[in-house]
Amino acid sequence: xxxxxxxxxxxxxxxxxxxxxxxxxxxxxxxxxxxxxxxxxxxxxxxxxxxxxxxxxxxxxxxxxxxxxxxxxxxxxxxxxxxxxxxxxxxxxxxxxxxxxxxxxxxxxxxxxxxxxxxxxxxxxxxxxxxxxxxxxxxxxxxxxxxxxxxxxxxxxxxxxxxxxxxxxxxxxxxxxxxxxxxxxxxxxxxxxxxxxxxxxxxxxxxxxxxxxxxxxxxxxxxxxxxxxxxxxxxxxxxxxxxxxxxxxxxxxxxxxxxxxxxxxxxxxxxxxxxxxxxxxxxxxxxxxxxxxxxxxxxxxxxxxxxxxxxxxxxxxxxxxxxxxxxxxxxxxxxxxxxxxxxxxxxxxxxxxxxxxxxxxxxxxxxxxxxxxxxxxxxxxxxxxxxxxxxxxxxxxxxxxxxxxxxxxxxxxxxxxxxxxxxxxxxxxxxx
Amino acid sequence: xxxxxxxxxxxxxxxxxxxxxxxxxxxxxxxxxxxxxxxxxxxxxxxxxxxxxxxxxxxxxxxxxxxxxxxxxxxxxxxxxxxxxxxxxxxxxxxxxxxxxxxxxxxxxxxxxxxxxxxxxxxxxxxxxxxxxxxxxxxxxx
Numbered sequence: 014x015x016x017x018x019x020x021x022x023x024x025x026x027x028x029x030x031x032x033x034x035x036x037x038x039x040x041x042x043x044x045x046x047x048x049x050x051x052x053x054x055x056x057x058x059x060x061x062x063x064x065x066x067x068x069x070x071x072x073x074x075x076x077x078x079x080x081x082x083x084x085x086x087x088x089x090x091x092x093x094x095x096x097x098x099x100x101x102x103x104x105x106x107x108x109x110x111x112x113x114x115x116x117x118x119x120x121x122x123x124x125x126x127x128x129x130x131x132x133x134x135x136x137x138x139x140x141x142x143x144x145x146x147x148x149x150x151x152x153x154x155x156x157x158x159x160x161x162x163x164x165x166x167x168x169x170x171x172x173x174x175x176x177x178x179x180x181x182x183x184x185x186x187x188x189x190x191x192x193x194x195x196x197x198x199x200x201x202x203x204x205x206x207x208x209x210x211x212x213x214x215x216x217x218x219x220x221x222x223x224x225x226x227x228x229x230x231x232x233x234x235x236x237x238x239x240x241x242x243x244x245x246x247x248x249x250x251x252x253x254x255x256x257x258x259x260x261x262x263x264x265x266x267x268x269x270x271x272x273x274x275x276x277x278x279x280x281x282x283x284x285x286x287x288x289x290x291x292x293x294x295x296x297x298x299x300x301x302x303x304x305x306x307x308x309x310x311x312x313x314x315x316x317x318x319x320x321x322x323x324x325x326x327x328x329x330x331x332x333x334x335x336x337x338x339x340x341x342x343x344x345x346x347x348x349x350x351x352x353x354x355x356x357x358x359x360x361x362x363x364x365x366x367x368x369x370x371x372x373x374x375x376x377x378x379x380x381x382x383x384x385x386x387x388x389x390x391x392x393x394x395x396x397x398x399x400x401x402x403x404x405x406x407x408x409x410x411x412x413x414x415x416x417x418x419x420x421x422x423x424x425x426x427x428x429x430x431x432x433x434x435x436x437x438x439x440x441x442x443x444x445x
Numbered sequence: 446x447x448x449x450x451x452x453x454x455x456x457x458x459x460x461x462x463x464x465x466x467x468x469x470x471x472x473x474x475x476x477x478x479x480x481x482x483x484x485x486x487x488x489x490x491x492x493x494x495x496x497x498x499x500x501x502x503x504x505x506x507x508x509x510x511x512x513x514x515x516x517x518x519x520x521x522x523x524x525x526x527x528x529x530x531x532x533x534x535x536x537x538x539x540x541x542x543x544x545x546x547x548x549x550x551x552x553x554x555x556x557x558x559x560x561x562x563x564x565x566x567x568x569x570x571x572x573x574x575x576x577x578x579x580x581x582x583x584x585x586x587x
Contacts (some may be wrong), residue, residue, distance in 0.1 A: 101546055389455075392510045394452030394560075395543055396482050421486055424454055424510040
């Protein structure tokens with residue numbers, strides 16, 4: 014089902030005209046309301062009048078996570094605080110979170126996008142959907158929730174952390190759809206199997222996102238649960254889940270391009286690459302009021318196609334993600350930068366600056382082990398001393414990353430020193 | 446009165462203990478007593494050896510987290526109840542014991558290695574009660 018045929022099936026000419034009009038308005042709005050952007054544009058010698066449409070977008074400077082960090086918390090907000098109705102936040106690269114704000118119009122737009130995505134997965138007002146993303150500062154829970162409500166579905170706000178309750182309610186309520194991370198859904202399929210509930214569920218569709226997953230994993234989920242599973246994409250800086258999603262043909266993710274103008278660039282030269290070529294995905298939020306971003310570098314690697322899809326939608330599609338152009342990890346749906354671990358460990362005087370993160374997947378759930386070397390003057394020969402130190406480090410890491418990690422103390426010089434660029438991560442999951 | 450114990454922190458992986466022991470063997474260090482406290486992740490190896498300072502040096506240079514810990518080696522008469530008598534004196538003086546293990550070098554002799562964080566108090570109690578301890582010298586000669 015197509016939620017908004019007018020916008021999703023628009024001709025290329027009409028879409029470009031709409032994007033032109035929205036971009037011109039956006040650039041002026043941003044220039045007038047965000048000092049940081051005004052300075053940035055002045056520095057590049059570009060004025061709002063120079064932007065007459067999307068063909069001029071390359072004249073504008075890029076935005077990165079660092080810009081959000083430098084203006085923490087509200088420096089990039091374009092709307093007055095009285096118009097902001099919601100805040101979300103995600104991991105920054107070092108300690109400080111990346112904060113985003115939404116006006117009521119932004120929330121409405123977001124709900125519209127999620128409703129479109131859920132429609133691509135075949136979810137309708139007649140469905141009962143369990144939202145099993147975390148509710149809170151993370152955009153997953155509330156984003157999916159508002160979208161599903163907009164759709165008119167019966168929404169069950171499960172949040173995360175209680176698989177037993179979730180599977181019980183899935184059966185008792187006759188839930189027909191679920192929104193959660195793909196790895197969690199695989200885990201749930203095992204819980205359902207172990208409890209002998211697989212033939213008692215009425216599930217038919219899943220909208221999975223917040224972490225990269227492979228086509229193989231999608232088919233695994235579909236076979237195990239006898240459902241159709243869809244890939245929903247988004248990032249808090251741009252909005253949250255709902256920026257793009259794949260339809261029943263699973264040939265790329267349709268971008269809500271009337272709201273988010275995509276570009277693919279070479280992450281080294283920063284020059285645009287042609288359609289079909291892999292590069293870094295860049296978004297300009299065409300209508301956002303709270304925190305509009307111009308040419309935001311997502312660091313996600315993908316390619317785009319503008320061919321019309323078999324489903325009838327004309328919107329531009331991105332391929333499955335092929336990796337990241339930075340070292341960000343997504344662990345249990347949470348963005349994690351190795352630099353955050355480094356920054357956290359600096360405050361623990363008992364350990365050396367050497368560490369290694371080992372990411373793996375056990376029973377379809379992500380695990381993170383952090384190996385740290387204890388400074389030799391802090392060794393104790395009592396178990397309780399070692400345990401106390403382990404607990405202290407675990408606490409520091411948990412509060413820095415927002416996820417728990419297993420801490421493993423290592424002897425001196427036991428972690429490999431690398432020549433040149435240090436390697437701090439071993440990711441044993443095969444996500445791309 | 447106290448003796449230096451060699452404590453080694455080892456990650457819990459196969460062969461690690463053997464690596465420590467072979468360093469000691471190569472350097473002709475004699476082990477008089479050994480205790481291994483283990484958890485799922487790591488082990489704490491505690492050793493009474495004839496040359497503790499030297500053992501620490503060779504282990505450190507072989508890359509092991511090694512330290513010396515002052516402990517008491519208390520001589521215990523080889524009769525039933527002897528250990529209980531000693532420990533009750535220590536308990537009465539409100540001294541807590543972190544850990545202990547046995548040491549025996551001859552058929553008729555028994556000792557316990559004891560770690561406490563109230564060393565001087567413990568020494569005082571042992572002295573007052575005339576309870577014998579082993580000295581560094583005695584250990585070296587073994």
